[in-house]
Amino acid sequence: MIRIGICGLGTVGGGTFNLLKKNYNEIFRRIGSQFIIEQIGTRSDNPICNLTGIKVTRNIFEVVRNPNVDVVVELIGGCNIARKLVLEAINNKKHVVTANKAMIAIHGKEIFCAAKKRGVMVAFEAAVAGGIPIIKCIREGLCANRIYSIAGIINGTVNYILTNMKKGISCENILNQAKLLGYAEEDPTLDLEGTDTAHKLTILAAIAYGIPLHFEKIYIEGIGCINLTDVKKADKLGYNIKHLGLSKRKKTGIELRVHPVLLPKNRLLSNVHGVTNAIEINGDAVGSTLFYGIGAGSEPTASAIISDLLDVSRNKLTEHINRTPYLAFSTMATVSILPIDQVITDYYLRFMLISFNMIGHVVNIFYKLGIRIKHLLLKKQESSFVIILLTYSTKEANMNLAIGKLESTNVILGHITRVRVENV
Structure with a gap:
């Protein structure tokens, strides 16, 4: 038997509660063990959820301190309170399932280290792309x-x-x-x-x-x-x-x-x-x-949360805790993260040219930096011209130089809009 504590009963929390109830038999057949919703922590009841017979508290920290709860499902959102809640759950040797992408992205290292020390799991399938596993x-x-x-x-x-x-x-x-x-x-x-x-x-x-x-x-x-x-x-x-x-x-x-x-x-x-x-x-x-x-919504995200609950349950029942490392690798690679100015791609540029006669000056700036132009579109707009450029691949650092030179001259009005092009 797996006893669950749910923290947060909003759109996703309500969807998770209802999907657990609706598909209980299907879930039971997949895991071979009962899921029991032991307690729910929520600021207010969700009208779409029938909470008859369920212990409800307005203090979410009561859920992570409840000795009968095996798995805490964190669905309150945000970073600070959620981080505190999850770390306390881990400290109390409870497994955690969360949909909180910001908390994992920013505080994941701290959370995973704490979970490893306490021998519990932190599952986060629902943190990315909702119902897509x-x-x-x-x-x-x-x-x-x-x-x-x-x-x-x-x-x-x-x-x-x-x-x-x-x-x-x-x-x-x-x-x-x-x-x-x-x-x-x-x-x-x-x-x-x-x-x-x-x-x-x-x-x-x-x-x-x-x-x-x-x-x-x-x-x-x-x-x-x-x-x-x-x-x-x-x-x-x-x-x-x-x-x-x-x-x-x-x-x-x-x-x-x-x-x-x-x-x-x-x-x-x-x-x-x-x-x-x-x-x-x-x-x-x-x-x-x-x-x-x-990628979002009540039931699609709930689907991902419950899939994590099944994973936690399988590990708990077979006593193979942490069979897969949190980020799927036993050791982290020491690889450089490339700065944006090293990226090489094609570019789309849009800007206002004050005079048709200045096209040559614009093209010359790109030519001197080795940036080749694939398409050039020009349209008159009142007393100036809207110019659209599509370039061949160049390093972002080169494009920064070209844009800087153009914006420092008096041949264009305002700033240049830049959009990168991904052809492959």
């Missing part, structure tokens, strides 16, 4: 592979916005619609600025490459620079704009970056729309694989 896929299904790259649409809110901008709707209007539909938080800053995606990429990269959690070293850029002109021009050039978490294994180190990209329309990842998530992983044995599904 991506962590288990990398850690177990692809464990024979040397992973070369990860490219993920792992924030449904941002993907919903970029998808609908193709319809000619402004980002602001789409965001308001997304809030009404429950696709966006009231404060969507973490989504729009790319921080949420960076938390998830931190976890995926650690499991894929066997490196420490390096959230502080990820290059992060949101979608604030993208407007309807960019979406329209990208479409004409044969691309869709997507916001990706990207990681690539190079000879000199590993790239970890989050930013908008132009993706060719023939790429599977380019055709993932709405709130859906997708992660493309390239391994030396399997080649390119794509994992696609619902």
Whole structure:
């Protein structure tokens, strides 16, 4: 018998509670042992949950101190209180299941070390991509592979916005619609600025490459620079704009970056729309694989949480605690994380040119830095010109020099919008 304590009964907590009840027989057949919800800690009851016969407390710390609880399911969100709660649960020799990507990305090392010392498990499948079992896929299904790259649409809110901008709707209007539909938080800053995606990429990269959690070293850029002109021009050039978490294994180190990209329309990842998530992983044995599904929401995330509960239960019942290291490698590799200025990629640039006669000056700046231009589009707008450039591959450091030179002259108005292009 496995006795569960649930901390947090919001959207995900309520979904987990109800899914455990609804599919109890199916879950029992898979594990061969009973799940008992021993106690729930929540600030307020969830009207979709029938809590009759369940011990409920308003103090979540009572759950981790309850001697009858075997596994604590942390679903309160945030970092500080959640970290304190999880560490106390571990100290009390309780296994932990969590959906908290920020806590794992930032405090994972401390939490995993504490869990190892106390001989308990910390499972976090639900921290990335909701119902897509991506962590288990990398850690177990692809464990024979040397992973070369990860490219993920792992924030449904941002993907919903970029998808609908193709319809000619402004980002602001789409965001308001997304809030009404429950696709966006009231404060969507973490989504729009790319921080949420960076938390998830931190976890995926650690499991894929066997490196420490390096959230502080990820290059992060949101979608604030993208407007309807960019979406329209990208479409004409044969691309869709997507916001990706990207990681690539190079000879000199590993790239970890989050930013908008132009993706060719023939790429599977380019055709993932709405709130859906997708992660493309390239391994030396399997080649390119794509994992696609619902990346958030009550029941999809609950599905991942319960799969972790089954894993914990199997280990507990067979006394094989920690059969798989938390980040899937027994030792962490000492690999450099490459700075963004070392990245090599194609580029899309948009800026305002004061005069048609200045095109030659612009082209000359790129030529002197060895940056070749693939496409150049020009459109008159009032007394100036909108210029769109698509370049061949160059190092980010070179592009920084070119943009710096252009923005320091009097031939353009305002700043240059830059979007990286991922052709392969």
